[in-house]
Amino acid sequence: MIALHGNELIGVYLLLKHHEPEGDEPLADLMQRIETYLYQRLSIEEMEQIEYLYEKNIDVLSSKG
DSSP states (O other): OOOOOTHHHHHHHHHHHHTOOTTOHHHHHHHHHHHHHHHHHSOHHHHHTHHHHHHTTOOTTTTTO
């Protein structure tokens, strides 16, 4: 098992989002689980800016617990 934290998790989410894993059910399920997790912890504004925040290395998840 590998644990991902903060921007690691956001990076994986963005990678999957940019390369929509159509036809690959395990990756599509993973993307959906990560997206659900992020929406539960981040504000709408943070989700709308998630790529910008990641590019600027702003770890919005670490402050959310």
